[in-house]
Amino acid sequence: MNKVVLVTGANSGIGLALCERLLSQDSEDLQLVLACRNMRRAQGACAALLTSHPKAQVALLQLDTSSISSVISAAREVKLRYNRLDYLYLNAGIMPNPQFDVKAFFKGLFSSNVVTMLATGAGILTQKDDVTSDGLQEVFATNLFGHFLLIRELEPVLCHTGRTSQLIWTSSINAHRSAFNLEDVQHLRGTQPYSSSKYASDLLSLAINTHYNKQGLFSSVICPGFVMTSLTYGILPSFPAFLWTLLMPLFWLIRMFTNNFTLTPYNGAEALFGLFKQNPESLDPQVKYHSLTSGLGNNYTQPRKMDVDLETSEVFYDKLLQLESDVRKKLKEKQI
Numbered sequence: 001m002n003k004v005v006l007v008t009g010a011n012s013g014i015g016l017a018l019c020e021r022l023l024s025q026d027s028e029d030l031q032l033v034l035a036c037r038n039m040r041r042a043q044g045a046c047a048a049l050l051t052s053h054p055k056a057q058v059a060l061l062q063l064d065t066s067s068i069s070s071v072i073s074a075a076r077e078v079k080l081r082y083n084r085l086d087y088l089y090l091n092a093g094i095m096p097n098p099q100f101d102v103k104a105f106f107k108g109l110f111s112s113n114v115v116t117m118l119a120t121g122a123g124i125l126t127q128k129d130d131v132t133s134d135g136l137q138e139v140f141a142t143n144l145f146g147h148f149l150l151i152r153e154l155e156p157v158l159c160h161t162g163r164t165s166q167l168i169w170t171s172s173i174n175a176h177r178s179a180f181n182l183e184d185v186q187h188l189r190g191t192q193p194y195s196s197s198k199y200a201s202d203l204l205s206l207a208i209n210t211h212y213n214k215q216g217l218f219s220s221v222i223c224p225g226f227v228m229t230s231l232t233y234g235i236l237p238s239f240p241a242f243l244w245t246l247l248m249p250l251f252w253l254i255r256m257f258t259n260n261f262t263l264t265p266y267n268g269a270e271a272l273f274g275l276f277k278q279n280p281e282s283l284d285p286q287v288k289y290h291s292l293t294s295g296l297g298n299n300y301t302q303p304r305k306m307d308v309d310l311e312t313s314e315v316f317y318d319k320l321l322q323l324e325s326d327v328r329k330k331l332k333e334k335q336i
């Protein structure tokens, strides 16, 4: 049986680079599913992958992780098409309306925190969130809750006795405990919904391991490092793409001090690709796997302990289950 691998947000950036790397390693024994919200972009990505790997089995799946109904119909489609799902990459993500604090950035450049600031983006970025048509905060819904619901819906194909399946979250080094509040898990009140959603994925991954390992389902989180993609270009919208390219020599220089500057989607996908080859039972649930690139341009993956604890992850998990039951109830009422 061919292994089935589903990647959310697979039409660009790190998700697409991961697909390319997976097919380069093994283009014939995999069934790759590109789960994307925009079918035109998904078809473009699929065509590009098939050009370099003509024998590959690549399928498309319409999925908008910010929409409850889209997640439910996408999961239904997966269960109809496949009787197993070996790898689920939870990669789709947004950082909408970013506000870059230029003053804090230049202040930080001349402080002892400069390396941390450049590696994590801490203290220089905030975002303005929106509300989805389901009434959820958009960043929370897209980056976290839609993925949570997808996992719950896909339980029948993810959980099997005698076989393991892996969930791999694209989290971030920008995930900070200080941005997350158990009393406000959707981050209605703060200005760092992105950081909060990524911290939430770290907590959720831990809780999933607690609840699902016995059923053969394992979860891990990775950080791709700082990668030049449409997400990062969006941080300085008035800064044309070619100026980012002109900054590359500066970024290569910074890489000498912080290996988090992976910069290309290929490098950023290192940890995602590395986990594909690992036995999930050997992975530490409290660790984040970081894609790193050395000053000489060599890629490697480094495990680093996360700032998470079991108690908080359990409380958060219960809150997600409650929210899941609320949204399902609302959906039923809408359908009647």
Ligand SMILES: NC(=O)C1=CN([C@@H]2O[C@H](COP(=O)(O)OP(=O)(O)OC[C@H]3O[C@@H](n4cnc5c(N)ncnc54)[C@H](OP(=O)(O)O)[C@@H]3O)[C@@H](O)[C@H]2O)C=CC1
Binding pocket: 008, 009, 010, 011, 012, 013, 014, 015, 035, 036, 037, 038, 041, 063, 064, 065, 066, 067, 091, 092, 093, 094, 142, 170, 171, 172, 173, 223, 224, 225, 226, 227, 228, 229, 230, 231, 232
């Ligand atoms: N770039 C970086 O430096 C870092 C990125 N990350 C994370 O990596 C992941 C990939 O981002 P990256 O490759 O950089 O950025 P891209 O913008 O290139 O990729 C994001 C992908 O997510 C998709 N997506 C966004 N919203 C939704 C949605 N509602 N439903 C389905 N798909 C959606 C996008 O689709 P579409 O084309 O339709 O917009 C796109 O395919 C994200 O989770 C991001 O947070 C983490 C740390 C650093």
Ligand SMILES: CC(C)CCC[C@@H](C)[C@H]1CC[C@H]2C3=C(CC[C@]12C)[C@@]1(C)CCC(=O)[C@@H](C)[C@@H]1CC3
Binding pocket: 100, 117, 118, 119, 120, 121, 124, 125, 171, 172, 173, 174, 225, 226, 232, 235, 236
């Ligand atoms: C124009 C200036 C000369 C250079 C500006 C650089 C900043 C825009 C970047 C420096 C560190 C970057 C960074 C991120 C975004 C862009 C920077 C702030 C992230 C926050 C992107 C998303 C993530 O998840 C983090 C891991 C990134 C950390 C570094």
